[in-house]
Amino acid sequence: MSLEYDLYETPDIQQTGEQQPLHPRVVFKGTIGREEFLDRVHKFTGLSRSLLAGAMQSFQDELRDLLADGWIVEMGEMGYFSVSLQGPPVMNKKDVHAQSIKLKNINYRPSSRFKKEVHWKIKPERGESFTRPNREERDAEKCLKIINSHLAKYPCLTRADYCRLTGCSKKLALKELNGFIADGLLIRYGAGKQVVYGKVQQ
Secondary structure, eight states, X not given: XXXXXXXXXXXXXXXXXXXXXXXXXXXXXXXXXXXXXXXXXXXXXXXOHHHHHHHHHHHHHHHHHHHHTTOOEXXXXXXXXXXXXXXXXXXXXXXXXXXXXXXXXXXXXXOHHHXXXXXXXXXXXXXXXXXXXXXXXXXXXXXXXXXXXXXXXXXXXXXXXHHHHHTOOHHHHHHHHHHHHXXXXXXXXXXXXXXXXXXXXX
């Protein structure tokens, strides 16, 4: 288990024109969707997948209702959830009506123990972000490695999957996927919105 990071120059807020120190940012591997998350928990716990899905939905529904009712909710060692509000800028309380008060955000504050556990699990490795501004080239070999990793678990890959996994735009995804097809590394199935990509059968 490793976490890749890239280094970025800190913004020159004071506009001094001088070179600024570098700071690390996570190079995200993509997004784990609900179904894959359930698959992972099911695999490592042995609990029924349908039971896990039902429990997740129940947690979500109860959390939603409690937050809407003004409670701070503790989710075990994960931490606390709460909501914040926003309203129109006024000087007099009488000028504020309930209808003008809206949800601003749902806040999450991890417990100190959960933060420590995540910290202990992290093994930083130097990487390079796909989404770095002004990046001229993308690492095709790394993109292909990501594709193969996905296809080792799933029968096919969609353009949306590729965008999510590599952090590129739809236009760039199409260009790169077509490039892999031209190189004989991928094969395309379907047409229009039903297009998917798979391994070339040897």
